[in-house]
Amino acid sequence: MTPWPTHHLTADDLDAFHTEALSTEMQLHLETCEDCRRLVVLDRRVLAMMNGLSSFGPRDGFADRVMARVTIGSPAPVPVLSYPRFTQSRLATLSALAAGMVTSIAWSTVNRALLDAWLDRTSATLWNVGTSLWQQGHSFLAAQPWYDSIRSVSGEPVRLALIAACVIGLYATGLVALRRLVTPSGSVSNARA
Amino acid sequence: MAIRPGALRELTDQEVVSLAKEGSEESYRELIRRYERPVFSLVFRMVRNREQAEDLCQETFIKVLNAVQSYRPEYKFSSWVFKIANNASIDFLRKRELDTLSLDGSPHADTPELIEATALQISERGETQLDEVANRELGATIEVAIGQLRPEYRSCILLRHVDGRSYEEIAEMLNLPLGTVKTYIHRARNELRILLKDVRDEA
Numbered sequence: 001m002t003p004w005p006t007h008h009l010t011a012d013d014l015d016a017f018h019t020e021a022l023s024t025e026m027q028l029h030l031e032t033c034e035d036c037r038r039l040v041v042l043d044r045r046v047l048a049m050m051n052g053l054s055s056f057g058p059r060d061g062f063a064d065r066v067m068a069r070v071t072i073g074s075p076a077p078v079p080v081l082s083y084p085r086f087t088q089s090r091l092a093t094l095s096a097l098a099a100g101m102v103t104s105i106a107w108s109t110v111n112r113a114l115l116d117a118w119l120d121r122t123s124a125t126l127w128n129v130g131t132s133l134w135q136q137g138h139s140f141l142a143a144q145p146w147y148d149s150i151r152s153v154s155g156e157p158v159r160l161a162l163i164a165a166c167v168i169g170l171y172a173t174g175l176v177a178l179r180r181l182v183t184p185s186g187s188v189s190n191a192r193a
Numbered sequence: 194m195a196i197r198p199g200a201l202r203e204l205t206d207q208e209v210v211s212l213a214k215e216g217s218e219e220s221y222r223e224l225i226r227r228y229e230r231p232v233f234s235l236v237f238r239m240v241r242n243r244e245q246a247e248d249l250c251q252e253t254f255i256k257v258l259n260a261v262q263s264y265r266p267e268y269k270f271s272s273w274v275f276k277i278a279n280n281a282s283i284d285f286l287r288k289r290e291l292d293t294l295s296l297d298g299s300p301h302a303d304t305p306e307l308i309e310a311t312a313l314q315i316s317e318r319g320e321t322q323l324d325e326v327a328n329r330e331l332g333a334t335i336e337v338a339i340g341q342l343r344p345e346y347r348s349c350i351l352l353r354h355v356d357g358r359s360y361e362e363i364a365e366m367l368n369l370p371l372g373t374v375k376t377y378i379h380r381a382r383n384e385l386r387i388l389l390k391d392v393r394d395e396a
Contacts, residue, residue: 011375011376011379012375014379014382039386042386042389042390043382043386045389046335046382046385046386046389047354047382049333049334049335049389050335050350050354050355051354051355053234053333053335053336053355055230055231055234056230056233056234056237057229057230057233057234058229058233058246058247058250058251059247062225062229062233062247062250062251063222063225063226063229065251066225066251066254066255066258067218067221067222067225069251069255070221070254070255070258070259071259072213072216072218072221073213073214073216073261073262
């Protein structure tokens with residue numbers, strides 16, 4: 001009859017042994033396996049030796065030598081609300097501004113009909129100019145040789161969605177790249193200081 | 194900002210760092226006081242040269258304390274300090290190319306096959322005068338044995354079994370996968386067992 005293959009203690013079993021968490025199966029194995037018992041004894045001795053290692057310190061005055069080359073960070077400045085001082089020129093400007101506003105409101109109230117007529121004329125002119133510019137721009141675009149192909153692409157929702165996804169992807173990539181460029185390396189992680 | 198003498202010792206690392214960020218010099222000194230010995234011990238055992246260890250340790254603290262304003266409190270302060278100290282030691286060893294040219298294989302080899310494939314066929318590791326001096330100072334046989342480990346194993350096992358860091362913490366500190374850290378530590382222990390098997394129990 002072929003015997004079952006023997007499983008000796010693994011590295012994890014050794015750790016478990018030192019923390020008294022070795023499985024029952026491996027405890028049974030340990031009772032019968034001379035090699036593993038020797039391993040455990042040696043490993044325990046190595047760990048005991050390491051635990052008993054003394055600590056070393058630098059020469060006296062180490063802290064002073066370090067502090068001589070350290071810039072002590074000043075506390076972060078607390079933002080304080082400050083108000084501008086009222087000088088004569090500032091007061092004069094403010095008064096002129098307030099007077100102008102009051103005069104403007106008074107004049108608008110008195111000459112309401114005239115103001116309405118001006119506003120109507122101005123808005124009509126702006127509308128005409130805007131419409132005319134839009135029409136000219138549209139006819140200019142429609143005259144371009146690539147206009148039809150662009151229109152056919154944007155006419156299909158799937159293609160349009162793909163293009164939009166590509167544009168968003170490019171934008172996001174750009175943002176990430178920009179963030180990496182502008183983030184100071186020290187603040188990314190403590191790790192590589 | 195005046196702080197009662199001795200009061201800083203009762204504060205956590207995060208609290209001391211907060212005070213340091215506000216410009217308290219005593220807090221800077223308290224951080225040095227807390228970590229100078231463990232950091233120096235790690236670096237000394239890594240580079241095995243007191244003068245170099247002191248320089249590297251000093252550079253570590255200068256780097257840490259000058260960057261304290263950018264410290265992120267979600268990380269353990271101790272992990273940050275040890276990480277910088279370990280990086281400094283490894284960089285130093287790489288530059289020195291003494292211990293660095295690992296005879297056991299590439300430091301980047303994660304699997305036994307890769308380590309074997311990249312191993313140099315040299316039977317004995319040389320020991321410099323500096324190592325001899327360091328070993329005399331370090332004293333115990335275990336120190337000599339630790340000095341014979343490759344630097345990656347050495348930093349892992351020192352952080353685990355001398356400084357008491359968890360596997361996860363070491364993985365984060367050294368930017369290594371958790372499995373690699375476990376492998377390094379167990380290989381280091383295995384090598385130490387072999388190196389120390391004929392040594393009588395010093396205890």
